[in-house]
Amino acid sequence: MVKRRISVLGATGSIGTSTLDLLDRAGGAERFEVVALTGARNIAGLAQAARRLRAKVAVTADPARLGDLRDALAGSDVRAEAGPEALLDAAAEPADWTMSAIVGAAGLAPTMRAAANGGTLALANKESLVCAGRLLLDECARARTTLLPADSEHSAIFQCLRGERLAEVERVIITASGGPFRDFTRDQMQDVTPEEAMAHPNWDMGAAISIDSASMFNKALELIEAKYLFDLQAHQIEVLVHRQSIVHSMVGFTDGSIMAQMGPPDMRGAIGYALNYPDRPDLPVERVDFAKLATLDFAAPDPDRFPALRLAERVLAAGGLAGTVLNAAKEEAMHGFLARRVGFLSMADLVEGALDALPCEGEPGDLSSVLEMDAAARSHVREQIS
Ligand code: NAD
Ligand code: MG
Numbered sequence: 189m190v191k192r193r194i195s196v197l198g199a200t201g202s203i204g205t206s207t208l209d210l211l212d213r214a215g216g217a218e219r220f221e222v223v224a225l226t227g228a229r230n231i232a233g234l235a236q237a238a239r240r241l242r243a244k245v246a247v248t249a250d251p252a253r254l255g256d257l258r259d260a261l262a263g264s265d266v267r268a269e270a271g272p273e274a275l276l277d278a279a280a281e282p283a284d285w286t287m288s289a290i291v292g293a294a295g296l297a298p299t300m301r302a303a304a305n306g307g308t309l310a311l312a313n314k315e316s317l318v319c320a321g322r323l324l325l326d327e328c329a330r331a332r333t334t335l336l337p338a339d340s341e342h343s344a345i346f347q348c349l350r351g352e353r354l355a356e357v358e359r360v361i362i363t364a365s366g367g368p369f370r371d372f373t374r375d376q377m378q379d380v381t382p383e384e385a386m387a388h389p390n391w392d393m394g395a396a397i398s399i400d401s402a403s404m405f406n407k408a409l410e411l412i413e414a415k416y417l418f419d420l421q422a423h424q425i426e427v428l429v430h431r432q433s434i435v436h437s438m439v440g441f442t443d444g445s446i447m448a449q450m451g452p453p454d455m456r457g458a459i460g461y462a463l464n465y466p467d468r469p470d471l472p473v474e475r476v477d478f479a480k481l482a483t484l485d486f487a488a489p490d491p492d493r494f495p496a497l498r499l500a501e502r503v504l505a506a507g508g509l510a511g512t513v514l515n516a517a518k519e520e521a522m523h524g525f526l527a528r529r530v531g532f533l534s535m536a537d538l539v540e541g542a543l544d545a546l547p548c549e550g551e552p553g554d555l556s557s558v559l560e561m562d563a564a565a566r567s568h569v570r571e572q573i574s
Contacts, residue, residue: 198289200227224278235260310462321416343458344436344449408500422504495536508551516565517542
């Protein structure tokens with residue numbers, strides 16, 4: 189049997205390790221030919237996974253850690269590489285299935301490179317679509333790469349659309365847990381700390397996406413992600429707060445019918461769907477017990493406490509480069525929040541200021557104009573913070 193060639197970009201993160209867990213359980217190196225695994229700071233974790241899965245190459249994004257990676261891989265057949273160019277080369281290595289799970293805009297260039305490969309691109313790195321949606325879709329179309337969502341909401345929408353016609357979609361309803369501050373007043377949200385923001389009630393995720401969930405910037409990114417993935421108009425995309433995170437999202441059709449996809453809050457559901465598509469083998473996720481749950485709650489989101497949602501609407505209307513600015517400004521504002529120099533609610537003010545200050549209407553022509561706009565938004569926000 190020919191083994192499926194697999195690469196995991198961001199293999200040491202929350203999505204990365206969940207992906208590796210599924211690969212291990214499905215037979216690991218016996219079943220898959222693992223091409224590239226990439227990470228950044230967690231060298232021990234990267235090397236351990238690369239040895240176990242007999243990867244061809246392991247790459248750390250940090251050039252200063254090449255020596256450590258070489259040491260950690262000594263005596264194995266795994267090639268050690270480091271730095272941004274090596275990361276792009278690893279993404280360009282031919283693979284049948286690539287998981288894009290680097291966090292933030294740092295994932296954009298490697299994701300674009302993987303999109304040029306053909307095969308299947310499983311996308312957890314939503315920032316790629318937010319920053320360069322049109323470019324990424326065009327690249328996938330050009331290279332005949334199948335783009336599959338690995339974000340739980342978008343996997344849900346994708347699953348609801350299976351066998352349906354896009355032209356008969358009236359609306360999509362993206363659910364949001366509401367994060368740890370769902371029931372806080374605006375006043376209470378003013379003084380929350382990074383530690384409080386990182387403690388998500390339902391999902392176990394990386395630091396950045398946990399904070400984004402608390403501010404609902406994660407949902408803002410997901411609205412934009414949905415627009416590109418499913419070719420939707422802004423007015424067709426809704427957000428609904430659903431505290432149990434069981435309904436992962438819903439699709440409403442022109443006849444008033446609604447399809448919902450449900451499952452436990454475990455990313456291995458969405459990742460496994462993308463890994464096995466179109467099959468549905470047994471996955472190691474808990475089964476939902478509705479009698480135990482008893483209720484599923486739904487509520488409208490509050491744009492006063494979660495201004496990120498208003499900013500997303502603005503970006504959906506403006507298009508292309510506005511998404512780049514929103515994401516870059518949000519990442520810089522978050523660094524400020526983590527350094528305790530920016531208040532929790534001020535993150536949205538900084539993003540809004542960047543959208544006001546930078547000319548970002550229209551779609552970008554190429555990746556370098558995206559990266560330029562990303563840099564401009566970052567320096568704008570950094571100036572505001574200092
Ligand atoms: P994480 O912080 O746990 O892991 C990030 C990965 O990216 C790690 O492997 C890290 O080594 C690597 N990395 C960090 N900085 C890098 C850089 N500058 N260059 C190259 N690699 C770098 O993040 P995560 O929670 O796994 O999220 C990854 C992506 O998946 C994000 O785009 C996130 O929005 C998306 N996502 C995550 C979840 C979740 O449940 N965690 C759900 C949906 C979508
Ligand atoms: Mg999500």
